Amino acid sequence: MTRAARIHSRSVLAVLLTIMVVLVFVVAILAGRQLSIFGNDAPSLSPADGQSAYTYDFVIEPGTADRIAADEVVDVVPQNLTVRVGESIRIVNDDSVNHTVGVFYVPAGRTLTQHFNSPGVLEGTCDVHPSGRFKLTVVE
Amino acid sequence: MNGRLRRVIATVATTVATTAALVSCGSYQYSGAQVEPLPEVGQVVLPDLSHGGELTPMQASAGHLMAVYFGYTSCPDLCPTTMSDLGAALNRLDDPSLIEPAMVTVDPDRDLATLAAYVDAFFPTGRAFGTSDRRQLSDAAEAFGVTYSVDPNPDAATDPSAEPVVVSHSSALYLVNAKGQIVLTWTFGTTVDDLTADLQHALADRSLMGTP
Numbered sequence: 001m002t003r004a005a006r007i008h009s010r011s012v013l014a015v016l017l018t019i020m021v022v023l024v025f026v027v028a029i030l031a032g033r034q035l036s037i038f039g040n041d042a043p044s045l046s047p048a049d050g051q052s053a054y055t056y057d058f059v060i061e062p063g064t065a066d067r068i069a070a071d072e073v074v075d076v077v078p079q080n081l082t083v084r085v086g087e088s089i090r091i092v093n094d095d096s097v098n099h100t101v102g103v104f105y106v107p108a109g110r111t112l113t114q115h116f117n118s119p120g121v122l123e124g125t126c127d128v129h130p131s132g133r134f135k136l137t138v139v140e
Numbered sequence: 141m142n143g144r145l146r147r148v149i150a151t152v153a154t155t156v157a158t159t160a161a162l163v164s165c166g167s168y169q170y171s172g173a174q175v176e177p178l179p180e181v182g183q184v185v186l187p188d189l190s191h192g193g194e195l196t197p198m199q200a201s202a203g204h205l206m207a208v209y210f211g212y213t214s215c216p217d218l219c220p221t222t223m224s225d226l227g228a229a230l231n232r233l234d235d236p237s238l239i240e241p242a243m244v245t246v247d248p249d250r251d252l253a254t255l256a257a258y259v260d261a262f263f264p265t266g267r268a269f270g271t272s273d274r275r276q277l278s279d280a281a282e283a284f285g286v287t288y289s290v291d292p293n294p295d296a297a298t299d300p301s302a303e304p305v306v307v308s309h310s311s312a313l314y315l316v317n318a319k320g321q322i323v324l325t326w327t328f329g330t331t332v333d334d335l336t337a338d339l340q341h342a343l344a345d346r347s348l349m350g351t352p
Binding site: 088098100103104105106107110111112113114115116117118120121122 | 169170171173174175176177179285287310312325327328329330331333334337
């Protein structure tokens, strides 16, 4: 092999290796965002950087049921929420009591995630808003 | 081109293909809600009216998924719509037999004798669950997060055509794996397209199927 051919070969090699490294980073980033579909230990549910991977993130704090029983005003979610197709919601129930949030039922100590793939209206009773209702409208 | 370069190019091509597959697979977002840790319902046992009332745990057969709905046969809207949509989704699957449709009646006083035929009208291999044991039913509903009530209809006293009771119930459809875990919950109104896509992906998703 001539010197020129060797240089050309090394250049091509360098470019290809660079592409591989970039691809590995892309996969790592995408996997970090999507791992919630792969199992219970989804890192996206507990982002290390403190930023939620979900568009809307609500937490039902411990003692919420007690506050409701004591007639305190509890408004974990808004009465009406409009989201777009492609967005997502996460509701973390850190309380010791199961809660109903519109059409969603979130057992105590569990986390519910919902991705919105189609437009529609999801409405139901809600025990973590003073109105007792939670209406979720999904738009294009 | 020398052999070393060929090997590198082959490696890169493989990496690109694998990356594309991973990105394609990982980008799917289920339309059904996911609850973590997964709620366990496999401990719930109910009489299977489609099989002589045999007590059956609420979990799918190995390699299958069970789609469970709580409703009643006199329901004018939610129940038949959900059953119909599920049926349409199953018809689009490559192998519909991998999904086991099931309905639990929240109105056992009127449904125990008719539920099996009702389910069979939608799904020939569907399963009908019902019990006259109020506690058994309420325990099952609680495990799934289902709410329901059956109350006397005040209009029935003056209107002979009115239903004798008023039934209300939550309207979610649950997907249960062979471990007896609820892996997806669809709200009423989920489109047939979304339902179909979720079922197709779930059947290929080992973590949802509960297979090692």
